[in-house]
Amino acid sequence: MMTDKELADLIFPNITKTVEDYEKMYPERNLPEGAIVTRYAPSPTGYIHIGALYQSFVSQAFARQTNGIFFLRVEDTDTKRTIDNGIHHIINGLKEYNVTFDEGQIDDDNYKGDYGPYVQSERKEIYQTFVKHLLERGLAYPCFCSPEELDAIRAKQEKLKARIGYYGPWATCRNLSNDQRAERIKNGDPFIIRLKSPGNFNNKKTLVDAIKGKLSFPENDMDLVICKSDGLPTYHFAHLVDDHLMRTTHVIRGDEWVASLPIHVQLFEVFGFNPPTYCHIAPIAKMEDGKVRKISKRKDPEAATSYYHELGVPLEAVKLYLGTLANSGFEPWYTSNPAVKAEEYVFEFSKMSKSPAIFDLDKLNFICKEYMAKISAKEVYEGIAGYFKEFDNDFYEIFTKDPEYSTAFLNIEREQKKPRKDLAYYSDAKKEMWYMFDELFTNSWEDKEYKVDVEMLKDYVANYYDSTKTQQEWFDDMAEFGKKYNYATTKEYKANPDAFAGSIGNICEMLRYVVTTKHQSPSLYDILKLLGKERILNRVENFASNI
DSSP states (O other), X not given: OOOHHHHHHHHXXXXXXXXXXXXHHSOOOOOOTTOOEEEEOOOSSSSOBHHHHXXXXXXXXXXXXXXXXXXXXXXXXXXXXOOXXXXXXXXXXXXXXXXXXXXXXXXXXXXXXXXXXXXXXXXXXXXXXXXXXXXXXXXXXXXXXXXXXXXXXXXXXXXXXXXXXXXXXXXXXXXXXXXXXXXXXXXTOOOEEEEOOOOOTTSEEEEEETTTEEEEEEOOOBOOEEEOTTXXXXXXXXXXXXXXXXXXXXXXXXXXXXXXXXXXXXXXXXXXXXXXXXXXXXXXXXXXXXXXXXOOTTTOGGGBHHHXXXXXXXXXXXXXXXXXXXXXXXXXXXXXXXXXXXXXSOOOGGGSOSXXXXXXXXXXXXXXXXXXXXXXXXXXXXXXXXXXXXXXXXXXXXXXXXXXHHHHHHTTTTTSSSOOOOOSSGGGHHHXXXXXXXXXXXXXXXXXXXXXXXXXXXXXXXXXXXXXXXXXXXXXXXXXXXXXXXXXXXXXXXXXXGGSSEEHHHXXXXXXXXXXXXXOOSOXXXXXXXXXXXXHHHXXXXXXXXX
């Protein structure tokens, strides 16, 4: 009768290394006590999802704050879903948000780190060594069931209202002899490899999740597939091998994987390995019709990180927003420390919510405005220039023609106790400052009901306005000029409105409207100073000709 080892050699004749060999090749990492080794492990199947960015942001934070390791592992064993340039999209999509890796793929063909390869399709021999190890010990077996046979088993289970799956008496290939298995293999019958599960569904297992706390679940008794017909592992088996050999200490992933814990825990136990600490992150969700649902690639444009790039959301603001989702203490910390970076916060698993994090675009908008108001005008200028260079080259050329001029406008009211907050996204710049550029200034005074004393404004600009004056001197000159047309100070006007044509504020409002086409804008004094006397007068005269 054929032994288990002989069967294993028949299936994998070219696998000569052992599990022990790989243990020596990938030893325990020499890291400080408490260091977290974690990973982002995407499949190269499409764009970066906001949930994926959230998970990688959290993983990076915990690794970096503990002087640990954060690595990228590409899980591409599902060849049907893998897309061309998928790895490139992942690496560059995350790099845009300053998510970088200590180890892992740096492009399609190269990686850094001593625990690679970091692309699963390049680790086939390693997986097969671990599968062979189980076969040699009678803990796995080849299964020859066709899709039609599996469908028939499922139909019977449904009819009998039994649990669905390949287990116990339903595992029809489990009890074949090795001789029967060898004969079918030699005949060329297609097969896969299944784990011979030692579990009993009636037994309970417990595990402490770093975020969710104590979890209890039945033992796995399913003879799950661990190696597909193409020789590549299933996700579950690759997870075991990779996270063990790469010495992952914490598996930080979405809580949709909680259901897989019985399988993953059992696989570690079968090999006698200590499992990593599991940390299941609650998903990002949305409120819809009063109900909470997971954010959807299909329904929600904001599910794609490209949405934020195209909108011109500052990258740091995205991270600040993710920080508020990740830890309950982040927002008060940042409010008290507005000049710091999101990475400086010390995240704690205990402060991560067990419930879905509700995505709130209004909250993101608020954070963006707060962030844009706190950074320097030079930083805002660079962000705007970078955005429009990619998305609107015409405005980019206008905006960058005189960097000092554009930066000076962005700096208006920036250093005040309550800085202006008119910009949330870089894309807002064009609609908020187009009127400062003669190339874009058009005859677009739309408020036909608004009354402007054009002759008075011409007189003021031509004979009274002086761009060299301080703001107080400018206001004093305006007050003196107002007397000529019976306009009083605000205090005087309020005391006796019938005695005056209006207040000095009314003159400023008229002038603001004529030179900007708006009733609200940043400081009029600073706008006038930037435009200069000649351009102001040109706009007043242009207004007179067109209204």
